[in-house]
Amino acid sequence: MSRRDWLAVAVRLAWLKTRAGRTWTIAPAALLAIVIFAWVRDSYGTAMKFFLSLFPYLFLFLGADMVRSEAESGALENGLFLGGKFRAYLSLKGPFLAAVAAAISLVLFAGLMLAGLAAGRPVLPDAGRFGIGLVVGAYYIALAGLLSTRLRAGSNVLVVLIVQAAAFLLVMFTLPSRAGLLAAMETGVWPDLETRLEFMAAAALIPNLVLTPPLYPFSLELVALTIVAFVWQRAVVRRMELGKP
C-alpha cells in the first residue's frame, strides 16, 4: 500500500462523510439566502458586508463531529486504518474540511464580486476582507477540531456558539465601561496596550470581530492561534486510542 493510495482513500472517506452530512449544502444555501435578502431589502454593499461577516461560520459548521465520536464508534477498527493510520485520518480531516469550506466560500464570493464589478463597485477592499475571513475560518476549523478531541458529535460547534453568545452578552451588559474598546475597534486606533489585549482576548472568542472593520494586524493573532490549535490537536490525536475510555 503506497502512501499516495492511502491518502486518496482517507480524502475519499472524509469527502463521503462531508457529503452525507448535508451541512456543506444547507449552510451555504442559508448564507446565500441571507445575502440575497440583504441585497433585495437594502443594497449590494450591505449584502457583501453580511457575506464577509458570516461566511467564516461555514468553516465552523463543517467542523462539527470531527474526532471523538468517530474514535469511539468502532468504525475505525477496520483494515483501512491498521498500524495507527486512523490517527493520520483524524488529523487530515481539519485541513480537508478547511479546503472544502474555502472552496465553497470562494465560489460564493466570486459570484458576489462579479455582481459588484458589473455594478461598478471597487472590489479590492472586499478581496482583502475575504482574505481575513479565510483566516478566521481556518481558526474556526482548528478550534472545532481541538474541541472535538474531547466533545462528541456536534457539541464542539455548540460550545463555540454558546461561548460567543455569552461573550456578546457580557459586552452588551458592560457597554458603558467598554466605550474605549468599541471606539478603538471602529477607528483602528488603539490608545493603550490594555485595550489591545482586551480586544485580542475578545477576538480569540469571537474571531469575526477582526472583519468589520478589517483589522489586519489582529489577523496575525488568529494565524498564531490556528497553528497552536492544529499542533495541539495533532498531539492529542497522536496519543489517541480507539474505543471508549
Add this chain to the structure above:
Amino acid sequence: MTEAVLEVRGLAKSFGPVRAVKKADFTVRRGAVTTFLGPNGAGKTTTLRAVLGFVAKDHGRVEMRASRIGYVPEQPAFFPWLRGLDLVRLTARLAALPPDELERRVIALCPLLHFDRGLLLRRAAAYSGGNRKKLAYLLGLLAAPDLLIVDEPFSALDPPAIRDVRTLFVGLRERGTAVLLSTHLIAEVERVCDDFIVIREGVVVAQDSLARFLRASNLGPEAGLEKVFFLFAG
C-alpha cells in the same frame, strides 16, 4: 518451523490501573491456523488491538512481516454514511486491485460467506450483526492477505456460515496464509487448529503446535484442544 509472519515479544498494555496484558510472547507462522485461547477478560482482544495498532502498547516489540493484513473484529462497526460497496471500493483501492479483479473476488467470496451481494448497495451500519460480520470477512479477505486476524470468528454467524468459514480457513492455510483466530469457543476451532496460544490473566502461558504438544504431553494424541486449554488456563 515455517516462516513467522508475526512475532510478538514482551507486549504489555495497561488501561489506567488495569493491566490488561502483562506479557505476551508468541509467533504466528505462515500456512498455519493459530488459535489464540483464553478465558473472558484474559487479554486476547487487547493483545490483538495492540498488534494491529488500534491501541498503543506500553512495552514490547511487534514484528509484522506480513505485507497484506486482513482483520475481522468481533463486532464490526461501520460508518453510518457508507454503503458496503463504498467500503469494498476503498479496501480495493488500498490493495491496488483493478476493477475486474475486484469484481471477480467479490463474486467468489460472497457465496463462500453466505453474503447477499445486493446488500452492498445498502448502508453497512444498517446490516444485521451477522451480515456485518460477513462484510468484515469480505473486506478482510479482499486483498488476499498474508495474515488474517479474526476476533471471535464465529460470533453472530449462522450454522451454515460457521461451517463454510471453517472451510475457508482450511483453504487459506493451504494457500500459505497465516490465520490467527482469537476465541473462547474451543469446539468450533478444534478441527482447523494447527497451533495454539493460551493467554491467562494477561500473560501468554503456552504456545505450541497442537499435534506436537499432544504427542509430547501425557494428555495423549487423542486429547483435544479443550484439554490443552484447561491444562493451561485452569
